Amino acid sequence: MTAASSNTELIGHMFIAGVSVRGSGTAIRGFDPNTGRELEPEYHRGDASHVDAACAAAAEAFGPYRATTSDRRARFLEAIADGLAAITDDLVRRAHAESGLPEARLTGEAARTTGQLRLFAAVLREGSWNGVRIDPGQPDRTPLPRPDLRQRAVPLGPVAVFGASNFPLAFSVAGGDTASALAAGCPVVVKAHDAHPGTSELVGRVITDAVAAAGLPAGTFSLLNVPQEAGVTLVTDPRIKAVGFTGSRAGGLALAAAAARRPEPIPVYAEMSSVNPVFLLGGALAGHGAELGRAFVGSLTMGSGQFCTNPGLVVGVAGPDLDAFVAAAAETLGESAATAMLTPGIAENYRRGVGALAGEADVIARGSADGGAAVSCRGALFGTDAVSLLGSPSLQAEVFGASSLIVRCADFTEMTTVAAHIEGQLTATLHADESDYGQAADLLPILEVKAGRILFNGWPTGVEVTHAMVHGGPFPATTDSRTTSVGSRAIERFLRPVCYQNAPESLLPTAVAVGNPDRLWRRIDGELTRD
Incomplete structure (x- = not known):
């Protein structure tokens, strides 16, 4: 040492x-996949x-x-x-x-x-992480006095x-x-x-x-x-x-x-695990289906698809507008060169996953095999129908890499059935024009149960580090959807609440002390205040 x-x-x-x-x-040694x-x-x-x-x-x-x-x-x-x-x-x-x-x-x-x-x-x-709640004692309350109760958060270990x-x-x-x-x-x-x-x-x-x-x-x-x-x-x-x-x-x-x-x-x-479904509603597809198809491939192939928010499932109602999306996506993917994957093991698992999909779904397009990397990912796009998807757990499984499955639904009712039966996800995305807001409103309650983050008119790759961000979701996206x-x-995640009942003032932690010496926002008798 x-x-x-x-x-x-x-x-x-x-x-x-x-x-x-x-x-x-x-x-062990580091390995250069390029x-x-x-x-x-x-x-x-x-x-x-x-x-x-x-x-x-x-x-x-x-x-x-x-x-x-x-x-x-x-x-x-x-x-x-x-x-x-x-x-x-x-x-x-x-x-x-x-x-x-x-x-x-x-x-x-x-x-x-x-x-x-x-x-x-x-x-x-800022201090609100302390989660301070104070219910001051009420010694004169009848029929029983209320004790002085003060709560704060402490680290787990x-x-x-x-x-x-x-x-x-x-x-x-x-x-x-x-x-x-x-x-x-x-x-x-x-x-x-x-x-x-x-x-x-x-x-x-x-x-x-x-x-x-x-x-x-x-x-x-x-x-x-x-x-x-x-x-x-x-x-x-x-x-x-x-x-x-x-x-x-x-x-x-x-x-x-x-x-x-x-x-x-x-x-x-x-x-x-998450396949991050993308739902394409009719008005959005009719207005700019081809543009969405090209943008989708940009998200799919970013970082060789090695994102936990990779768009691995795309759901739309079958018809000419969805066909235009698929055609643009297929053309764009076909022009995409193979790119490096992180490790030989990840590349091998990707090849196996793509092979399994090819055995159950239609191959729509593959990326170019010419990329130059020693350990590379050749993008893959597949197609299936809603009935086949719902009947096959393997079609719903994540393939880590630039692979995605287009699901053609017979109508919007079938689309909502797909949304209701997929596993828990990190993200779910809706592409919707104003004319689609009625259907979007029907999908939202379903997707709230299924995903930690719901996007509109964007792509799930990329996570902002902010106060409002949620990067989590129902199982199997995470082990704890809360x-x-x-x-x-x-x-x-690494805190737990502790309540101090009738503690002497001299022993109270500063976060819950009388007089609020840390100047924290504290919930006193249910009211949020800094007093």
Whole structure:
């Protein structure tokens, strides 16, 4: 073990409570999907002893870290953001090499990552995350007096975060799960994704340095390179109190099952599977069907379709207007070159998924095979009818990559049947002109039950990091439809309410103290006030 380095040189290490550690297990390397070459340096996986050390340090850090003021945690998050901004060029170069994603896209993702951190810093200072409710005592109430009741939110404890393959920055080591957990007052243990170990090391060093500079307990943050089975060990460690995960349905369900089997079950906030249906209503199709078809392909092929919000299902009423949409989409996709996928394993799963669809649906179009990437995605567009879709679970399954299925309905009634029978989704999109608003009104109550975000006249790829954003949805989109992994409400996943009854004034936490010393918005006797 050595002290963590402060530069951007990659040395193949992970970080456990402020200490730079080289694993002793199986060797892994980053992989460039554009060239097919493995990248330096070599990393070695950690084992259960490293998981144990990280969890022990996080548990030790929890007490003093949760006791820090909101402003101190806000300054800590801003220091991480500043540190990442200072090495943006290095981050983008390495992330591009390890993912094949365009540098322009990664530059935007780097800005989103620092923006998330700054958003939660602002949330901490604003203070409503405390969720303060006060019902002052009524000693003279009859027939029984009412006790003095004061409620605030407190952090759950150490959180395990699993980095995502498709967002090496925004959903990874310093991504939304880490930012919101740290904001809540929870130490974080991150399992780095094997697809981008170098990017993870760069980010992990920035956070480790920020912990030290802020004078926080070293166990506030750890970064592990461990195999899949050690990931389960992490989730089942009794010192971990919650989990943030973005990835496959199989991976998310495995972690959720492991967490549920613990003597003390814990919440797993897993974002997993979504086909993000797009509903094309008649007026919109009649007015600009061909234009919509071309725009759809732009969304479908963005990032090789490796978005959790990829539009994998398009539903419309059969007829000439839908035919115009399909024709424009097919022509545009046919001109789209194959692009790099994140890893050989993801590319192989994509090929299998496309092959399965080809066995049940009509092949409408394929993208060009000429792309130049060593591990590439050739876009695919399929067609089927509503009856076939509703009778086949495999036609409704997510294919991770630039693949989508056009569903031709006999009429609007059949379209509503499709909407009612699909699984839970992250998003649902309506393309509707004013003449379609009646039908849109009929679909809205159905889609509210099915999706976390409902879009009008747009495309689901792209998620704004704001206060109102919801990036979540009913199962299997997520394991908990009451939460979001993007936006300021993400902090709520790692908090729980505590009520203080008749507590002496001298012992009350400042958030619920008499006189409101923190100047918070508080709900007193049901009325929101800062008095």
